[in-house]
Amino acid sequence: MDIQSFIDNLTPESLQQINEAFAKKQNKIPTYSYSQITFKDLKRLFDIRNNKTQELFDDWFNNNIELKPDDIKFLNDLIENNEFLIESYKEEDLKVKFITPILNRIKFLDFTIPFRDFYEEPLIYKTNHFILSGTTDFLISKGLEFAEEPYFFIQEFKKSIKNDDPRPQLLAELIAAVELNHFISMKGAYIVGAIWHFVILEKMGTNQYQYFISKLFNATNLKDLQSIYQNLLFVKSQIYQIAQKNGI
Numbered sequence: 001m002d003i004q005s006f007i008d009n010l011t012p013e014s015l016q017q018i019n020e021a022f023a024k025k026q027n028k029i030p031t032y033s034y035s036q037i038t039f040k041d042l043k044r045l046f047d048i049r050n051n052k053t054q055e056l057f058d059d060w061f062n063n064n065i066e067l068k069p070d071d072i073k074f075l076n077d078l079i080e081n082n083e084f085l086i087e088s089y090k091e092e093d094l095k096v097k098f099i100t101p102i103l104n105r106i107k108f109l110d111f112t113i114p115f116r117d118f119y120e121e122p123l124i125y126k127t128n129h130f131i132l133s134g135t136t137d138f139l140i141s142k143g144l145e146f147a148e149e150p151y152f153f154i155q156e157f158k159k160s161i162k163n164d165d166p167r168p169q170l171l172a173e174l175i176a177a178v179e180l181n182h183f184i185s186m187k188g189a190y191i192v193g194a195i196w197h198f199v200i201l202e203k204m205g206t207n208q209y210q211y212f213i214s215k216l217f218n219a220t221n222l223k224d225l226q227s228i229y230q231n232l233l234f235v236k237s238q239i240y241q242i243a244q245k246n247g248i
Contacts, residue, residue: 034123034134034169042168045130046175047208056200056212060187063234067226074105075225083220086194098219099154099191103138106232113243114144121147125176132176139173140239150177151239153188166190167199171211174201178209187235194219196228 032041042048067075082089082098089097108117117140125132138154141147153173156166167190174186178201185202198214217224 029126029129029131031131031133032172034132034136034172035164037132037168037172038165039168042171045207047204048171048175049210051210051212053212054215057198057214060198060200060234061214061227061231063230065230065233065237067230071105071229072222072226075102075229076222078102079220079222079225083194086220089193094191094193102229102232103154106229106236108140108236108239110240111144113142113240115140115142115151115239115243116144118147123147123150123173123176123180125179132172136173139177140235142243149181151186151242152235153177153186155188155190156192166192167213170199171201171209174199174211175209178203196224198231 032045078098078101086094086098103117108115110116117138118136119138121136121139121141123132123134123136123139136150136153137156139147139150140152142149142151153170155170155173156164170188170190174188178184178186183203185200188199188201190197190199196217196219198217200212202210202212204210217228219225219228
C-alpha cells in the first residue's frame with residue numbers, strides 16, 4: 001500500500017491523532033477542523049456538558065410573533081413541493097430547494113445596523129494550546145462585506161446524521177464565537193434532513209461550557225415549520241436589539 005492509499009483509508013479520528021502527534025513533535029499548536037471535530041475532541045479540549053433541561057428555550061420558543069397568511073401559504077407550498085423528495089435530497093439540494101428560501105424570506109440583511117447572513121464563512125479561534133479552524137455553513141453576523149461578530153449559526157444541511165454528526169461541529173463553532181465575541185452564550189441550530197434542533201451554548205468558566213439541545217422540529221409538518229420560521233424571526237429580532245444596545 002502506498003502512502004496516499006494509507007492516508008485515504010485513515011479514519012478522521014486517526015488522522016487527527018497523527019496531526020496532534022506531528023504538531024507536538026514540531027512544537028506546533030494542533031489544529032482542529034470544524035468539519036472533522038468529534039465529541040471526543042471537544043471533551044479533550046473543554047469541560048463541556050449536555051444539560052437536558054428545556055426551560056432555557058421558553059422565551060425563545062414561546063415568542064408572540066404572528067405569521068401573516070402569505071407566510072403560512074409560503075411555508076405550506078414549500079412542504080407540498082418538497083416533502084416527498086426531501087429525504088433523498090443531497091446536501092446542496094436540501095440547501096437550495098428548502099432551506100435557503102426560508103432564510104431569504106426572513107431577510108436577515110439590515111444595512112442600518114449593519115448585519116446579514118453569511119454562507120461558507122471562515123472562522124478561526126486560536127489559543128496557546130489549540131486552534132479551531134474551518135468554514136461555517138451559515139451564520140448571522142455584524143458586518144456587510146465580511147463577518148465581524150457572529151450571533152447565530154446553522155450547521156450542516158445534512159441528509160442523514162449517519163453520514164456525519166453536525167452536533168460537535170456546531171458546538172465548536174459556538175465556542176469559537178463565544179470566545180471571539182467575549183459573550184457568555186450563543187444560539188444556533190443544526191439540520192438533519194427535515195429535522196431541526198435548536199441549540200444554546202453557555203460559558204460557565206474558563207474552558208467550561210454547557211449546551212442545551214431543543215426538542216426536534218419536523219420541517220415537513222406545517223405546525224413545526226411555522227415554529228421554525230417564528231424561532232428564526234425571533235433570532236433576527238434579538239440580534240437587532242443586541243446591536244442597538246451595543247450602539248452599532
